[in-house]
Amino acid sequence: MKNKRGQELLLKHILYMIFIVFILAAMIYFASNIAKGEAIRKNVVAKRIALLLDAAEPKTTIAISNETFVKKEENKIIAGKENPFSYSFFNPFIVNFVTKEKIIEIEKKER
Amino acid sequence: MKNKKAIVGGETVISFYKILLIGLIALGFIIVISIFYSAKYDIRPAESVLLARRVINCIATNGIAKLEALDSARVTECAGLSKEETNEFYIKAVISYSNSSSFTIGSSTLEPLCGAKGKYMPYCLSQKYYLLLEQNGNLERARLDLLIAIKKFEENV
Numbered sequence: 001m002k003n004k005r006g007q008e009l010l011l012k013h014i015l016y017m018i019f020i021v022f023i024l025a026a027m028i029y030f031a032s033n034i035a036k037g038e039a040i041r042k043n044v045v046a047k048r049i050a051l052l053l054d055a056a057e058p059k060t061t062i063a064i065s066n067e068t069f070v071k072k073e074e075n076k077i078i079a080g081k082e083n084p085f086s087y088s089f090f091n092p093f094i095v096n097f098v099t100k101e102k103i104i105e106i107e108k109k110e111r
Numbered sequence: 112m113k114n115k116k117a118i119v120g121g122e123t124v125i126s127f128y129k130i131l132l133i134g135l136i137a138l139g140f141i142i143v144i145s146i147f148y149s150a151k152y153d154i155r156p157a158e159s160v161l162l163a164r165r166v167i168n169c170i171a172t173n174g175i176a177k178l179e180a181l182d183s184a185r186v187t188e189c190a191g192l193s194k195e196e197t198n199e200f201y202i203k204a205v206i207s208y209s210n211s212s213s214f215t216i217g218s219s220t221l222e223p224l225c226g227a228k229g230k231y232m233p234y235c236l237s238q239k240y241y242l243l244l245e246q247n248g249n250l251e252r253a254r255l256d257l258l259i260a261i262k263k264f265e266e267n268v
Contacts, residue, residue, distance in 0.1 A: 034148045047154045054161040075193045092191030
């Protein structure tokens with residue numbers, strides 16, 4: 001004779017465990033997604049490059065090994081294509097930014 | 112004799128609270144993670160040190176200051192500061208020798224906010240430098256008081 005009550009209880013527990021696993025997976029996915037998020041990456045990339053340029057002296061070449069799209073506009077570093085994040089830098093020298101190759105060269109101004 | 116209906120009802124109530132508890136834990140986790148990662152990465156302390164270095168190099172090349180270098184337009188150009196962004200920072204340099212001379216660059220409204228507590232306050236760096244000042248071919252001992260305030264709230268706070 002089958003124990004109907006026992007079967008129901010087992011099914012309930014299995015569903016409950018599936019629910020908990022689902023919630024845990026969603027939490028882990030959310031945390032990793034936020035930590036690796038585009039917004040944070042853009043912020044960090046733009047600020048790091050701006051700081052490097054603040055300190056850079058002539059005859060410096062900076063190669064950016066990052067997948068984030070980066071470009072330079074006047075004295076601003078812009079990271080990301082959609083909702084870009086920009087950060088300004090100060091550098092008295094000529095800053096050549098090769099967007100395609102992601103290379104920045106700093107040269108002395110000709111007097 | 113057991114009341115079967117009551118047992119089933121009681122179990123439903125307990126599982127409802129269990130699910131509610133898990134939901135609350137998940138919500139708490141999401142809130143904490145969001146707060147932690149939404150905090151911006153403030154680079155103004157590093158930026159102010161680098162700006163101070165640039166300003167010092169403009170005023171006193173090789174450690175010897177010249178009075179004609181104490182000019183705001185000259186320092187703005189020499190340090191590579193953007194003229195469009197002058198409301199984002201403030202630089203005040205006072206050089207004391209047998210006399211005293213000073214210049215300021217940027218928004219002076221930031222100076223009184225230095226030392227004030229709060230989230231949306233500028234980051235301020237105040238430093239003293241002892242250097243030599245060249246005047247009419249003579250070298251004189253001088254002290255440079257440099258104050259740098261950087262606003263940039265939107266990007267850093």
